[in-house]
Amino acid sequence: xxxxxxxxxxxxxxxxxxxxxxxxxxxxxxxxxxxxxxxxxxxxxxxxxxxxxxxxxxxxxxxxxxxxxxxxxxxxxxxxxxxxxxxxxxxxxxxxxxxxxxxxxxxxxxxxxxxxxxxxxxxxxxxxxxxxxxxxxxxxxxxxxxxxxxxxxxxxxxxxxxxxxxxxxxxxxxxxxxxxxxxxxxxxxxxxxxxxxxxxxxxxxxxxxxxxxxxxxxxxxxxxxxxxxxxxxxxxxxxxxxxxxxxxxxxxxxxxxxxxxxxxxxxxxxxxxxxxxxxxxxxxxxxxxxxxxxxxxxxxxxxxxxxxxxxxxxxxxxxxxxxxxxxxxxxxxxxxxxxxxxxxxx
Amino acid sequence: xxxxxxxxxxxxxxxxxxxxxxxxxxxxxxxxxxxxxxxxxxxxxxxxxxxxxxxxxxxxxxxxxxxxxxxxxxxxxxxxxxxxxxxxxxxxxxxxxxxxxxxxxxxxxxxxxxxxxxxxxxxxxxxxxxxxxxxxxxxxxxxxxxxxxxxxxxxxxxxxxxxxxxxxxxxxxxxxxxxxxxxxxxxxxxxxxxxxxxxxxxxxxxxxxxxxxxxxxxxxxxxxxxxxxxxxxxxxxxxxxxxxxxxxxxxxxxxxxxxxxxxxxxxxxxxxxxxxxxxxxxxxxxxxxxxxxxxxxxxxxxxxxxxxxxxxxxxxxxxxxxxxxxxxxxxxxxxxxxxxxxxxxx
Numbered sequence: 153x154x155x156x157x158x159x160x161x162x163x164x165x166x167x168x169x170x171x172x173x174x175x176x177x178x179x180x181x182x183x184x185x186x187x188x189x190x191x192x193x194x195x196x197x198x199x200x201x202x203x204x205x206x207x208x209x210x211x212x213x214x215x216x217x218x219x220x221x222x223x224x225x226x227x228x229x230x231x232x233x234x235x236x237x238x239x240x241x242x243x244x245x246x247x248x249x250x251x252x253x254x255x256x257x258x259x260x261x262x263x264x265x266x267x268x269x270x271x272x273x274x275x276x277x278x279x280x281x282x283x284x285x286x287x288x289x290x291x292x293x294x295x296x297x298x299x300x301x302x303x304x305x306x307x308x309x310x311x312x313x314x315x316x317x318x319x320x321x322x323x324x325x326x327x328x329x330x331x332x333x334x335x336x337x338x339x340x341x342x343x344x345x346x347x348x349x350x351x352x353x354x355x356x357x358x359x360x361x362x363x364x365x366x367x368x369x370x371x372x373x374x375x376x377x378x379x380x381x382x383x384x385x386x387x388x389x390x391x392x393x394x395x396x397x398x399x400x401x402x403x404x405x406x407x408x409x410x411x412x413x414x415x416x417x418x419x420x421x422x423x424x425x426x427x428x429x430x431x432x433x434x435x436x437x438x439x440x441x442x443x444x445x446x447x448x449x450x451x452x453x454x455x456x457x458x459x460x461x462x463x464x465x466x467x468x469x470x471x472x473x474x475x476x477x478x479x480x481x482x483x484x485x486x487x488x489x490x491x492x493x494x495x496x497x498x
Numbered sequence: 499x500x501x502x503x504x505x506x507x508x509x510x511x512x513x514x515x516x517x518x519x520x521x522x523x524x525x526x527x528x529x530x531x532x533x534x535x536x537x538x539x540x541x542x543x544x545x546x547x548x549x550x551x552x553x554x555x556x557x558x559x560x561x562x563x564x565x566x567x568x569x570x571x572x573x574x575x576x577x578x579x580x581x582x583x584x585x586x587x588x589x590x591x592x593x594x595x596x597x598x599x600x601x602x603x604x605x606x607x608x609x610x611x612x613x614x615x616x617x618x619x620x621x622x623x624x625x626x627x628x629x630x631x632x633x634x635x636x637x638x639x640x641x642x643x644x645x646x647x648x649x650x651x652x653x654x655x656x657x658x659x660x661x662x663x664x665x666x667x668x669x670x671x672x673x674x675x676x677x678x679x680x681x682x683x684x685x686x687x688x689x690x691x692x693x694x695x696x697x698x699x700x701x702x703x704x705x706x707x708x709x710x711x712x713x714x715x716x717x718x719x720x721x722x723x724x725x726x727x728x729x730x731x732x733x734x735x736x737x738x739x740x741x742x743x744x745x746x747x748x749x750x751x752x753x754x755x756x757x758x759x760x761x762x763x764x765x766x767x768x769x770x771x772x773x774x775x776x777x778x779x780x781x782x783x784x785x786x787x788x789x790x791x792x793x794x795x796x797x798x799x800x801x802x803x804x805x806x807x808x809x810x811x812x813x814x815x816x817x818x819x820x821x822x823x824x825x826x827x828x829x830x831x832x833x834x835x836x837x838x839x840x841x842x843x844x
Contacts, residue, residue, distance in 0.1 A: 289748075302690045336645050336648070336728070336729055336732040336733060343648065344648045345649075366732075366733075366736045367734065367735065367738070367739070368736045368740030368743065370737060370740055371737070371740030371741055371743065371744040372740060372743070380733070383689075384729065384733050387680060387682065387712075387713045387726070387734050388713065388733050388734060388737040389713065390682075390712045390713025391713035391714065391717070391734040391737050392737055392738070392740075392741045393714045394713055394714035394715070394716055394718060395717055395738045396745065397714065397717065397718070398718070399742065399745055399777070401635055402635075402773055402777070403769075406772045406776075407766075407769055409772075412768070413768065415765070416768065416769050417769070419761070419762040419766065420753075420762040420765065420766040420769075422758070422759065423749075423753055423762050423763070423766075427745075427748055427749055427752050430748050430752075431744075431745070431748070
């Protein structure tokens with residue numbers, strides 16, 4: 153078992169300590185090589201641990217942070233004014249080399265701003281991105297960017313593809329992950345200038361690029377990594393959540409219509425539970441902020457104990473595979489390749 | 499019953515005459531004031547009608563067109579070379595005033611290109627858009643643009659909003675439809691320059707603008723009209739289809755797992771059917787190409803008889819409400835208002 157240390161923002165998320173403490177204890181028990189630096193108001197954390205009957209753990213250390221970033225705080229404000237926030241201190245621990253990765257369920261914008269400022273981007277990476285695994289018919293599709301970058305260049309999209317490919321091969325163990333570029337049609341003539349230029353760059357790269365994909369392909373599992381800008385990715389992600397929620401809402405309504413439908417619901421309970429498990433967002437919790445000189449995992453703010461534990465596991469896995477280093481190497485190879493291609497053209 | 503004439507492209511769509519003929523006859527029977535000009539190869543249509551045992555109908559006239567636009571044909575090619583296609587002739591009939599609207603299940607890009615070229619856009623409208631009603635928790639959300647315009651200006655988005663509002667009030671009978679602008683967060687600071695500027699224009703307009711919405715809000719029924727550019731709209735639409743398809747796929751899988759789950763499926767059959775009816779894409783068939791000097795309805799290419807009939811009904815309803823004229827008036831009022839606003843600022 154690899155010995156690794158994770159910094160966990162104990163105060164972040166909608167439920168704070170009520171979720172972060174039990175989840176941390178769960179994962180500490182599961183993974184023997186895991187050490188945790190739990191960051192936040194130590195007195196409050198201590199009290200919380202005592203309530204759980206877990207006052208001390210040999211692989212758990214508390215790190216004090218006097219402040220907290222609010223869930224609705226402006227990222228720039230958090231960056232400037234919350235130097236001793238649990239989020240900032242957790243990221244600092246990665247920067248200082250005391251932790252191999254950090255996890256927070258706090259404010260996404262603030263976490264990205266702080267991580268970028270403290271850790272900096274990897275050489276060759278212009279913009280970090282948010283990547284997330286979505287359920288699809290055949291397993292998982294990793295999609296990026298999901299909201300960190302609204303206006304991007306073709307080169308940014310190429311870098312996103314490289315980062316997605318490395319994450320997939322590191323964490324999922326895929327040899328040569330397939331990459332698709334999100335567009336509004338699969339023909340070469342479709343799309344705006346941005347995607348057309350990125351399409352060209354991706355074709356010339358050493359990536360396993362399969363070409364344009366459409367929105368539905370993401371869920372049909374046509375590719376391992378779906379690349380798009382942060383605006384499109386964010387709208388696609390939220391729209392998907394909306395559809396799933398609407399279907400769940402209508403199912404509830406229909407099964408609650410009368411006595412007969414309630415009985416039918418009872419009969420189908422096992423099936424409905426299995427269905428929910430297949431797409432349980434808690435299973436997929438833990439988005440990665442990739443492209444930084446360090447590993448930062450963002451848990452959903454509303455995550456429960458089970459979901460937050462999965463985000464911690466994601467951080468452990470990425471740290472174990474030394475993801476930032478792998479990304480750095482691949483990005484630099486791609487840059488070299490791209491310069492060579494340009495050289496041979498001119 | 500209002501007397502109206504519709505031109506129907508009999509040859510378009512994946513199933514051609516097999517769908518368009520029976521659907522047309524169904525609607526002719528339903529709507530007494532409806533007259534239809536059925537466009538395509540008259541001999542083939544005649545034979546098809548005979549097979550249906552409907553050789554003649556007092557409100558049905560056949561119009562010959564010797565060519566056909568292929569589903570995968572490049573729009574520019576169809577525009578230049580298929581002057582006697584069923585699609586082109588149907589649009590011409592609207593232009594000539596012989597039909598109040600036309601319906602086609604053919605190639606979307608070609609239909610848009612031909613309609614733009616033949617009918618032209620309304621005064622004050624820079625770009626036509628594709629609008630479509632999506633099911634949502636509270637009824638329907640109309641979304642535009644869904645793929646006609648990839649790169650748009652803030653003014654285009656304002657015009658889309660006006661067109662969406664007019665369609666909603668004309669066809670759905672809503673007094674003052676609410677408008678939302680699709681963004682990646684609801685705070686004022688979020689989004690790119692495009693949405694920020696459009697946000698400003700919408701706030702200054704006389705529309706019932708509620709502000710930014712996110713992808714999930716589309717399905718929660720937060721607004722009557724969701725406005726976005728064609729790239730974002732198309733990806734959101736296709737992604738939604740993908741999620742719904744994935745959920746249906748998993749449901750099938752889980753209900754077919756073993757004898758017990760099959761029995762549960764049998765018990766739940768009524769509920770599952772009711773669920774499907776709620777989101778049946780056939781109910782929602784018929785996207786409108788708005789902003790043109792004429793009414794053009796695009797049916798899904800794979801539409802069946804029931805779905806295509808709904809697209810014909812949509813055309814009838816829009817024609818009955820004289821939608822293009824209403825859009826033209828509202829767009830010009832908005833333009834006047836916008837010029838006044840700019841005057842008062844400078």
